[in-house]
Amino acid sequence: MGLKQKLESGGFAVTTEMAPPKGTDFKRFKECALAVKGMVDAVNVTDFQSAVVRASSLGAAAILVEEGLEPVMQITGRDRNRIAIQGELLSASALGIKNVLALTGDHPSFGDNPQAKGVFEMDSVNILQVARTLMGGKDLAGNDLAGTPDFYLGASVTPVYDPMELQLLKMKKKIQVGARFFQTQAVFDIELFKKFITAMGDIDAKILVGVIPLKSPGMANYMNKNVPGIFVPDEIIERLRKSQDRVKEGLKIAAEFINEVRQQKLCDGIHIMAIGAEENVPALLEMCDLDSAA
């Protein structure tokens, strides 16, 4: 079953995120992907995450298809104008990539080539808009396509945001132009997530809550201080501090959170972001009470 079928039939979906390598060596990327084969519904490939030069998401997503995994190709507007975005989407479809997740993209100043010019001709809403236009058989200027792509479109949302209404209004705009599923920024506090779900009201979209397995109290403190939209509660940081094996404790905390959102039916799935520790994802999934994705 693919991601679309799983979500649209009311199933609980599991996706995990993987960054393409910085270089041409895809060995670890493939190993980590194959290790979750059958355990996840799709593998989400980041697009020059944090504005860092790497192999592209299109290339990495095509490699996943080759390996028999279903990718979600992330695409941002930071590095491409409308010509490149449309070309990338058409290529993705031709290479068998069905899921596309549109993002605005981190600012180049955060990356490892901070001298780069940010394009940002299209924001996340515009990328969804153009994907849907291509799905209608035309390019953005109204010219005919020979062969039409078909995508399952996703976007992102930040559950911890002030003012919340503004975040929800933008989410509605994304849905209006075709987003069917949302992966959220990582959530650690279940009560905050419930607040967000309540605030969503009758907004109709599939929600995959973001999960980051913490590796240390320092990592939690760093994210609290530096990453907008992330809030790790003190009691979780304390648990990590007191534990003997912090990585294992981090996985345990993540598994408890996943089981909790699943049991309480708070959302439609989870999206795991292991940020460089992708080899731990199979262990995390084994700790969770989930159906096999295969």
Next chain:
Amino acid sequence: MVITQPKPFSEILQFLEGKKNIFITGCSLCATSCMTGGEKEILAMEQKLLEEGKQVTGYAVLDPSCNKLQARATLKKQKQVLDSSDAILCMACGDGAQTVAGLVNVPVYPANDTMFIGEVERIGHFSEACRACGQCELGWTAGICPITRCAKSLLNGPCGGSRNGKCEVNPENDCAWVLIYKRLKELNELDQFMEIKSPKDYSKASNPRRVTVGK
């Protein structure tokens, strides 16, 4: 107003290497307000050049430097001095420097870096407010420009990088989209936000642009 900043003096000296006799031009408008090309700054520049062993053949505060006819008339009166100069140091914006360069037969060097179109918050404090995009968006954004004041020039709302109403790219800056949202809400015009804005038509900003006012 066009906001300028003085170039490092070392960069100016590099331009002027091997040039002995220097004529200085300034500008009566923007560069005077920016304190980068008024009479006071020209005299200070003259002093620094003298200390470096240069000769200053003369100076003129063009009124303004970007007005070709005015600049031509002023420089014409200085023809003899200009003919005896090895270089002109132009203390105006990039437009003013090009106007001068198009009128004389000696090399023209910029003394300033042109920064942005901005507003004068108070004396000596300037902030960017307009990117001259060619299609003004202020009509639906409660008078706050997202093209200029959002670090990503987003048209459909904020990115995920806004925190406590500030921009993560530079936390000294307000998130333009939080400002726009709050103001639209106050004005009871939040429905403006919900309209899907297609990417801008960049064919309207194809350089170099030209405007001719018809009769």
